[in-house]
Amino acid sequence: MSFHNKLKEWEQFSSYDGCPVCQQWPKPDGEVVIKEFPASWLIATPSISCLYGQCCIVSKIHAIELYELDEAELANYMKEVQISAKALKEVTKAIKINYEIHGNSIPHLHMHLYPRHQNDRFEGIPINAYKIEGSVYKGTEFYDFIDKMKTAINDECNKTFSGIETS
Numbered sequence: 001m002s003f004h005n006k007l008k009e010w011e012q013f014s015s016y017d018g019c020p021v022c023q024q025w026p027k028p029d030g031e032v033v034i035k036e037f038p039a040s041w042l043i044a045t046p047s048i049s050c051l052y053g054q055c056c057i058v059s060k061i062h063a064i065e066l067y068e069l070d071e072a073e074l075a076n077y078m079k080e081v082q083i084s085a086k087a088l089k090e091v092t093k094a095i096k097i098n099y100e101i102h103g104n105s106i107p108h109l110h111m112h113l114y115p116r117h118q119n120d121r122f123e124g125i126p127i128n129a130y131k132i133e134g135s136v137y138k139g140t141e142f143y144d145f146i147d148k149m150k151t152a153i154n155d156e157c158n159k160t161f162s163g164i165e166t167s
Contacts, residue, residue, distance in 0.1 A: 002105050014107040016062045021108040032146050035084070035153045039076035042084045042153065046142040050129045051114050051121065053092035053145060054136075057081050059109040066101070066109065081111055083160055087152035088113055091145065098127065 003010035012018040031045040034055065044055045059077055063069055069077060085097045094115030101111050114127050122128065137145070 003107075004104065010104075010107055014064060019062055019108050020106060021058060021110075022062050030142070034146060034149045035157075037076075037080040037083075039073060040080045042080070042149075044142075044146065044149070046135055046137050048129065048132065049136050049142075050127065050132050051116070052136050052141070053088055053094070053115040055084065055088060055113045055149070057084055057111045057113065061109070063109045064103050064107045068109075077109075079160075081113075083153065083156045085113055087149060087156045088115055091148045091152050092117075100127070 013020060016022050028045045029047045031043055033041050033043055035042040039060055041058045041060065042055055043058060044053075057077075057080060059069075061069060061073055063073075066074060081099070085099070088094065089097050092115040094117055096116040098114040098116055099111055100114065101109070103109065112129075116122075121131075135142075
């Protein structure tokens with residue numbers, strides 16, 4: 001679904017009451033919440049991953065655009081993106097993390113994190129998640145990745161928030 005070819009449906013999904021994220025419609029097969037942060041969820045889904053370690057940070061607030069968040073909401077969301085990306089780079093040994101916000105398919109604020117490596121399947125071209133040719137994970141690789149990410153995220157949170165009182 002996309003506003004490009006199903007504008008009416010996209011507009012319905014754009015409201016809180018019609019939003020598949022806010023209304024907790026069925027999730028993609030295998031979706032795992034790596035970390036529930038105060039402002040977002042860091043998730044990964046093996047069935048729709050086009051690169052090893054691909055994650056998504058989904059806002060808990062129904063918004064479509066970043067500018068719809070107030071200053072505190074934006075700061076919290078971006079801090080969680082920063083923590084997640086740092087942990088992802090550590091776990092995957094990526095050269096670069098790509099950040100992508102689209103929202104033209106699911107009108108709810110979410111940011112894709114793509115760990116990039118030399119000679120990855122999108123070398124020299126933009127990432128095209130629709131060009132998935134089978135899972136990028138073999139055997140237990142996905143769940144091993146999840147375990148490593150949970151550890152790295154918790155370590156990063158402990159470093160980031162040590163000595164800071166949180167409510």
